[in-house]
Amino acid sequence: MADRPIRVLVAKPGLDGHDRGAKVLARALRDAGMEVIYTGIRQTPEMIVEAAIQEDVDAILLSILSGAHMAIFPRIMELLKENNVDDVLVAAGGILPDEDIPAIKAMGIKGCFGPGTPTDEIIQFVRENIHPDRLKVEA
Amino acid sequence: MQNIVERLLSGDRRALARMVTLIENEVPQAQRYLAELHQYAGKAHIVGVTGAPGAGKSTLVTQLVRELRRRDCKIGVIAVDPTSPFTGGAILGDRIRMMELAGDPNVFIRSMASRGSLGGLSSSTRDVVRAMDAAGYDPIIIETVGTGQAEVEVMRAAQTVLVVSAPGMGDEIQAIKAGILEIADIFVVSKMDKPGADQTVAELAMLLSLDPNRRKTAWRIPIIKTSALKGLGIDELADAIQKHRTYLTTSGMWQQRALRQSRSEVEALIVHTVMQALRRTISEDEWNMLIEQITMRERDPYTVAQELLKRIGLS
Numbered sequence: 001m002a003d004r005p006i007r008v009l010v011a012k013p014g015l016d017g018h019d020r021g022a023k024v025l026a027r028a029l030r031d032a033g034m035e036v037i038y039t040g041i042r043q044t045p046e047m048i049v050e051a052a053i054q055e056d057v058d059a060i061l062l063s064i065l066s067g068a069h070m071a072i073f074p075r076i077m078e079l080l081k082e083n084n085v086d087d088v089l090v091a092a093g094g095i096l097p098d099e100d101i102p103a104i105k106a107m108g109i110k111g112c113f114g115p116g117t118p119t120d121e122i123i124q125f126v127r128e129n130i131h132p133d134r135l136k137v138e139a
Numbered sequence: 140m141q142n143i144v145e146r147l148l149s150g151d152r153r154a155l156a157r158m159v160t161l162i163e164n165e166v167p168q169a170q171r172y173l174a175e176l177h178q179y180a181g182k183a184h185i186v187g188v189t190g191a192p193g194a195g196k197s198t199l200v201t202q203l204v205r206e207l208r209r210r211d212c213k214i215g216v217i218a219v220d221p222t223s224p225f226t227g228g229a230i231l232g233d234r235i236r237m238m239e240l241a242g243d244p245n246v247f248i249r250s251m252a253s254r255g256s257l258g259g260l261s262s263s264t265r266d267v268v269r270a271m272d273a274a275g276y277d278p279i280i281i282e283t284v285g286t287g288q289a290e291v292e293v294m295r296a297a298q299t300v301l302v303v304s305a306p307g308m309g310d311e312i313q314a315i316k317a318g319i320l321e322i323a324d325i326f327v328v329s330k331m332d333k334p335g336a337d338q339t340v341a342e343l344a345m346l347l348s349l350d351p352n353r354r355k356t357a358w359r360i361p362i363i364k365t366s367a368l369k370g371l372g373i374d375e376l377a378d379a380i381q382k383h384r385t386y387l388t389t390s391g392m393w394q395q396r397a398l399r400q401s402r403s404e405v406e407a408l409i410v411h412t413v414m415q416a417l418r419r420t421i422s423e424d425e426w427n428m429l430i431e432q433i434t435m436r437e438r439d440p441y442t443v444a445q446e447l448l449k450r451i452g453l454s
Contacts, residue, residue, distance in 0.1 A: 004164040005227060005252070030228035035252045040235035047241035051234060054247055056156035083153070 006034045006130060009057040011048045012041045013076065016066035021094065021115070025061065028119035029126070045072060049079040052088060058130045059089040061122070062109075070100060077107045087131040093117065144175050147274050152247060155274045159249055162266045173266055180272035181397070183215070183279045184384050187297030189259060189319055192285025194303040195329035197236040198367045199376075200282050204240055206377045207278065213245045215276030217267055219260055221284050222252040229253075233282060247276055258292025259283035262411075265296050265404060278380070286319055294322040295403045298396050299383045301376075303327045304343065306335040320346065323360060325379050331366040340364060358386050416451045 010026045012019050019041050026036045037055050039048065052060050064072065073092065080088065091111035092104060101112050111125050143161075146154035161169040188196050197218065204214050218233035231250035240246045249267065256262045260283060271279050283293050294300055302323035326347075328340050343362050361379050365372035387393040429447075432438040448454040 005229075005254075007160075026230055030223060030230045031226050033227045035222075035229045035231060035250075037231045037234060037250050039241075040238055043238070044242070047238065050242050050244075051248075053153055054156055054249055056153075056160045085153075 006059070006126065007037065007055065007057045008034050008059045008061060008126060009037045009039065009048070009052050009055060010061050010063065011039045011043050011051070012063050013043050013045060013048060013072045014064050014066045014068045015042060016064070017041050018065055019063070021065075022063040025063070025093070025119060025122060029123060032123045034123075034126070045075040045079055048076060049083060049085070052080070053083060053085060057088060058134050059091065059126050061126075062090070062092045062094075064092065064094040064096075067095065069094075069096060069104065073104060073107055073109060077109070087133050089126065089129050089131060091122075091125065091129075093122070144172055147176070147270065148179060150275060152244065155247065155270060156249070158270045159267050162263050162270060163251065163254075163261070165263070169266070173269060176269055176273040180269045183268075183272040183277035184299065184380075185268055185272075185279050185281065185297045186380055187281045187283065187293035187300045188303060189283040189286050189290070189293050189300065189322075190303030190327075191305075191308055194285070194305045194308065195365075195367065196282050196285070196303050197233045199301075199303055199327060199329055199365060200233075200280055201237045201240060202365075202367055202370075202373045203376060203380075204237070204246055204280065206373045208243065208245065210377065212278060213276055214247070215268075215271035215274075215279040216240075216246065216248040216282065217251060217264060217271070217279065218248065218282045219251045219253055219264065219284050222254050224255070227254075247271065247274075253284050256292075257290070259286045259290030260292045260296060262407075265400075268296060291319060291322050295400055298387055298393065299324045299380055301325045301327055301380075303329055304339055305330045306333045306339045308339075324358065324383050325376070326360060326362040327365055327372075327376060328362060329365050329367070331364045331371060332368045336364070357390060358383065413448075413451070413453070417447060420451050421447065 008029055010022050012022050026038045029036045037051065037057065039051055048060065069092065090109045091113065092109050093113035096104065096112050096114060104112055110129055113122055143154050143158060147158055158172060188200055190196050200216060204216060207214055220229055220231045220233060222229045229252035231252060233250055234248065237248055240248065251261050251264065251267065253261045264281060268279055268281065281293060281297055283290065300322050302319055326343050328336060328343065330336065340362055347360055363372050363376045363379055365376060429443055433440050433443060445454060
């Protein structure tokens with residue numbers, strides 16, 4: 001199963017409507033050979049977690065610019081936990097102030113990527129941080 | 140922990156989601172699980188939705204699912220999008236339009252990449268249908284890749300095929316050609332709020348009136364006009380789909396289509412298994428060498444195929 005495509009959910013939680021970054025990223029991940037499920041803007045944590053479950057993705061990449069990340073991210077992580085989803089990589093990008101990053105990482109969000117991050121860096125991060133269980137051939 | 144088949148049968152969405160992944164990735168156990176699930180499937184009404192890119196398939200499916208939820212159905216949706224032939228990656232964007240359905244546990248949506256398959260579905264779509272069927276979803280709606288004229292694979296996977304056209308997408312000659320227009324059980328003309336919609340309906344009606352086979356069956360192919368913008372026609376479409384199901388079961392066509400599907404399925408499995416056996420026996424380098432020789436006209440493909448089959452004990 002090592003050569004299967006990595007499946008990634010790119011989601012935009014919260015109320016800001018700017019998804020250029022998310023689209024650029026989605027396209028770059030596609031060009032890196034991944035299957036990218038893009039959900040569109042204004043997603044609630046419930047919608048994102050349900051989509052991640054149904055699509056059985058390897059990674060969730062959250063893009064947020066509105067500043068509501070400290071309200072939304074904990075809810076997403078909580079819902080993942082409630083649903084026993086413990087093998088999915090979660091990373092975030094967008095406007096994330098430096099002082100919030102330790103708290104974001106403490107929630108279990110493994111990567112934080114600010115504006116201007118080269119897409120290659122994110123691609124490499126995803127490839128290297130997929131939960132090892134998900135790449136095993138098992139049920 | 141219960142095994143994945145039991146969890147799937149008891150309605151565990153995560154078990155179904157993982158099963159779909161195993162099927163898509165063709166892991167060795169998937170066939171064993173599918174063999175177990177086979178006996179529990181066969182109950183669901185499988186509805187294929189096809190049409191050109193931009194015809195409005197995702198939007199239509201979203202509205203249809205909303206209507207069917209009102210009628211208390213538990214619905215499975217498989218949305219297929221194309222895989223890039225160059226990188227193997229894909230952007231699966233059908234969820235954008237299906238946003239309003241997210242969060243409803245009685246709607247299970249799965250996006251699939253076509254992974255190189257050319258018929259408008261992916262090669263594992265039918266197995267994914269089987270898993271959803273066994274998990275109790277009914278109906279199951281398959282939205283194909285945006286199709287051209289010849290992607291008729293959905294016919295072999297669905298019992299009811301909806302062909303979606305939008306106004307202004309082609310003249311009537313397009314409609315006389317063979318292909319996807321021939322496989323429709325129900326025509327949908329979407330975007331009825333756009334200019335030219337009535338003409339599209341008239342052209343389809345003319346096409347239907349020219350079809351000599353039409354008089355031989357009791358099913359009158361309806362043309363349903365819809366507008367997502369104005370919320371028109373969805374109720375009527377849901378009725379037509381349910382009517383078609385009744386027609387299929389009362390006329391014996393349900394059984395006939397099921398037989399046809401089983402046949403094409405087992406044939407496809409055999410071809411697939413033979414290809415796998417070949418890949419195991421013949422190295423990548425040898426493949427490349429043979430293919431080069433054929434291209435350089437040093438050898439011919441017919442003799443090479445015969446020789447390869449002999450090596451895996453066939454022919």
